[in-house]
Amino acid sequence: MKKRVGIIGSGTTGLQLAYALLEDFDVTIISHRTPEQVRSGRVMSTQVHFGPAREREKRFHMPDWKTERMIESIHITVGDQKLFAGRLERQALSVDQRLSYSTYAEDLEKKGVAFQQKKITDQEREALGEEYDLVVDCTGKNGPLFPFPIENDLTPFREPQRKCIVGYFKGVKPVTPCGVSVTVIPELGEMFEIPAETEYGPVTILFITAVPGGPLDMFKGIKSPEAFTIKMREAVEMFFPEIHSRIVDEQFALSDENSFLQVAITPEVRRPYVMQNHQLVLGCGDSVVLNDPITGQGCNLSSYCAEQLSDLLIEHKHNDRWGEELGVLYWNRIQPFVKEVTEWTNAMTQPLPGHVIQMLLSGAQDQEKADHVARWFENPSSAHQAFMAKV
Numbered sequence: 294m295k296k297r298v299g300i301i302g303s304g305t306t307g308l309q310l311a312y313a314l315l316e317d318f319d320v321t322i323i324s325h326r327t328p329e330q331v332r333s334g335r336v337m338s339t340q341v342h343f344g345p346a347r348e349r350e351k352r353f354h355m356p357d358w359k360t361e362r363m364i365e366s367i368h369i370t371v372g373d374q375k376l377f378a379g380r381l382e383r384q385a386l387s388v389d390q391r392l393s394y395s396t397y398a399e400d401l402e403k404k405g406v407a408f409q410q411k412k413i414t415d416q417e418r419e420a421l422g423e424e425y426d427l428v429v430d431c432t433g434k435n436g437p438l439f440p441f442p443i444e445n446d447l448t449p450f451r452e453p454q455r456k457c458i459v460g461y462f463k464g465v466k467p468v469t470p471c472g473v474s475v476t477v478i479p480e481l482g483e484m485f486e487i488p489a490e491t492e493y494g495p496v497t498i499l500f501i502t503a504v505p506g507g508p509l510d511m512f513k514g515i516k517s518p519e520a521f522t523i524k525m526r527e528a529v530e531m532f533f534p535e536i537h538s539r540i541v542d543e544q545f546a547l548s549d550e551n552s553f554l555q556v557a558i559t560p561e562v563r564r565p566y567v568m569q570n571h572q573l574v575l576g577c578g579d580s581v582v583l584n585d586p587i588t589g590q591g592c593n594l595s596s597y598c599a600e601q602l603s604d605l606l607i608e609h610k611h612n613d614r615w616g617e618e619l620g621v622l623y624w625n626r627i628q629p630f631v632k633e634v635t636e637w638t639n640a641m642t643q644p645l646p647g648h649v650i651q652m653l654l655s656g657a658q659d660q661e662k663a664d665h666v667a668r669w670f671e672n673p674s675s676a677h678q679a680f681m682a683k684v
């Protein structure tokens with residue numbers, strides 16, 4: 294008989310895990326929203342999936358997306374000085390999670406994965422052990438449900454380092470070559486301009502990461518789509534004149550009334566296993582490794598951790614039972630990469646070190662160096678190496 298795996302959460306992590314495990318296990322996803330509720334709900338992220346995450350989606354036969362607007366480059370501007378457009382090694386893509394999550398969930402159901410619509414409470418979590426050989430907590434930033442202990446060495450902050458302000462817009466002329474544009478305004482924050490695919494066609498995501506309390510942190514109290522749009526136009530005009538010059542006045546609007554978001558995240562890393570009533574419980578994705586979105590690594594790291602976990606479970610599928618030692622193996626496998634990604638991301642929220650600024654400036658003179666910087670985002674180990682280099 295196949296072992297029963299209960300996955301709580303149907304986001305990037307839970308869905309990829311289900312695809313990877315469905316042949317070898319009896320998989321159930323428990324999630325508090327139906328695909329239809331996700332599809333018609335609020336945007337959740339900006340979700341640029343870089344080459345390695347896209348390779349995994351292919352490996353696990355997840356549905357692909359047809360688009361002519363693949364992300365090929367990263368454009369870097371500091372202040373009002375455009376430095377360069379570095380080329381990614383492989384194409385990246387951002388698909389609105391409302392569309393991707395609901396599509397994957399419907400597809401998984403057809404492939405035999407069971408779904409339960411339910412919000413698991415702290416009281417209910419204990420009983421899950423009776424139904425499943427393993428429970429994996431993939432509850433994302435609203436989790437975790439289980440008491441995974443915080444890893445203090447990898448959790449330096451007690452409060453958010455940025456306010457995240459996101460809107461999916463029509464009416465912004467794209468940059469060429471197609472890519473993500475990053476504008477850094479020292480001490481105030483950043484703007485990420487991201488081409489994305491949605492149910493409403495192609496959009497440009499304008500994503501401000503504002504230093505809390507600074508002049509870019511100007512969206513406080515804004516709740517309606519109309520007020521959000523007006524404020525975004527004001528912020529772009531004031532701080533990002535180059536983007537402002539590409540706005541087509543009569544077309545500039547949110548793609549739909551749910552396509553804006555404000556959130557602030559305190560990055561937090563937890564040891565991703567606990568024992569509950571002598572049974573192993575694992576965590577995967579944001580529930581145990583929560584990153585500031587500034588480097589766009591959350592989905593990519595979640596996808597990496599989900600792949601490591603699914604490979605491990607398949608290797609150990611014939612064990613009589615899964616105990617704490619499997620949790621230790623899992624944590625040992627993912628920890629080095631988790632450390633690199635989170636340390637780099639945390640460093641990005643602080644003033645950039647001098648040698649990193651020099652690297653950015655040299656990218657303006659040398660295309661190879663520009664490409665190297667762009668590839669930090671698809672290979673965060675190289676970014677970690679660059680940031681932590683002793684100079």
Ligand SMILES: Cc1cc2nc3c(=O)[nH]c(=O)nc-3n(C[C@H](O)[C@H](O)[C@H](O)COP(=O)(O)OP(=O)(O)OC[C@H]3O[C@@H](n4cnc5c(N)ncnc54)[C@H](O)[C@@H]3O)c2cc1C
Nearest residue numbers: 302303304305306325338340341413433578579591592593
């Ligand atoms: C503003 C912003 C921009 C971002 N941009 C990027 C980017 O460009 N690139 C990138 O890689 N990452 C980005 N991220 C991070 C990325 O969105 C997350 O890392 C990723 O979505 C995590 O996936 P997950 O499956 O772990 O969690 P989620 O996607 O949050 O999914 C959690 C799931 O758990 C369910 N759930 C929660 N609690 C319960 C419960 N009690 N019972 C049942 N179900 C429950 C939820 O309904 C949901 O289905 C961004 C994040 C933010 C906030």
